[in-house]
Amino acid sequence: MECSSSQEIGKPPSEIFAFLYEWENLPLWLSEFQRFEPLIGEEGELGSTSLIYLSVGSYTFRLNQQISSFEDDTSLMTSWSCFLYSIDRKFNLKSLEERGSILNSKILVRPNNILGSLCLPFLSNLIQNRHKRNMGRLKVALEEVAIP
Numbered sequence: 001m002e003c004s005s006s007q008e009i010g011k012p013p014s015e016i017f018a019f020l021y022e023w024e025n026l027p028l029w030l031s032e033f034q035r036f037e038p039l040i041g042e043e044g045e046l047g048s049t050s051l052i053y054l055s056v057g058s059y060t061f062r063l064n065q066q067i068s069s070f071e072d073d074t075s076l077m078t079s080w081s082c083f084l085y086s087i088d089r090k091f092n093l094k095s096l097e098e099r100g101s102i103l104n105s106k107i108l109v110r111p112n113n114i115l116g117s118l119c120l121p122f123l124s125n126l127i128q129n130r131h132k133r134n135m136g137r138l139k140v141a142l143e144e145v146a147i148p
Contacts, residue, residue, distance in 0.1 A: 001109045001120055003128045005135040009142050010100035013073040013093035019142055020076055020091055023050070028145065029138035032056055032130065046070060052080065056126075063087075084116035085109050103138070107131055 009016060019025050021044040023036045034053035041048030049066045063080040070076045073093060080087040092104040109127060111117040 001124050001127065002107065003131050004104065004106040005132050006102055006104045007135055007139045008096065008100060009103055009139055011142055013095050013101045016093055016101055016103055016142060017073045017076065019145065025141065025145070026052075028141035030054075030134055031137060032134075034060060081112070084112055084119065086112055103135075105131070105135055105138075 023038075023043060026033045026036065032054040034055050036053075037051040039049045039051060043050075044067065046067055046069070049064060052063045052065045054061050054063065061082055063082050066079045068077045068079045068088070075090065075092045077088060077090040080089065087110075088108045090106045092106075094102045094104075096102060107127070109120065109124075111120055
């Protein structure tokens with residue numbers, strides 16, 4: 001299952017990129033966010049891993065997160081995995097010169113087992129709606145927060 005969204009944001013790519021890299025900013029836009037635990041590597045470096053806890057309804061999910069690729073001020077990809085799913089989330093940034101940037105976000109959800117395959121059709125609308133809502137929250141957070 002795949003979903004994507006784009007937002008025009010009145011900030012340069014370098015500020016958006018810096019905001020995305022800081023885990024302290026996750027609660028500002030990722031409504032499901034509960035907590036973050038670094039595991040291996042420095043925050044924001046390629047290959048660094050951490051645990052992210054997200055709540056969906058009355059359930060809390062623990063996801064292993066790894067920064068799988070990035071290009072400064074251009075793209076960032078994180079990979080999340082849990083028992084049921086592997087999720088790749090990629091952010092791409094494009095400068096609009098004086099108007100700011102276009103931020104594209106794409107999520108690819110792959111089931112890890114038969115249970116994940118059975119549940120995914122029921123979860124796909126929820127995932128797509130939350131993705132769009134969180135992208136709207138990200139735009140608001142970026143426009144309200146002063147980034148050094």
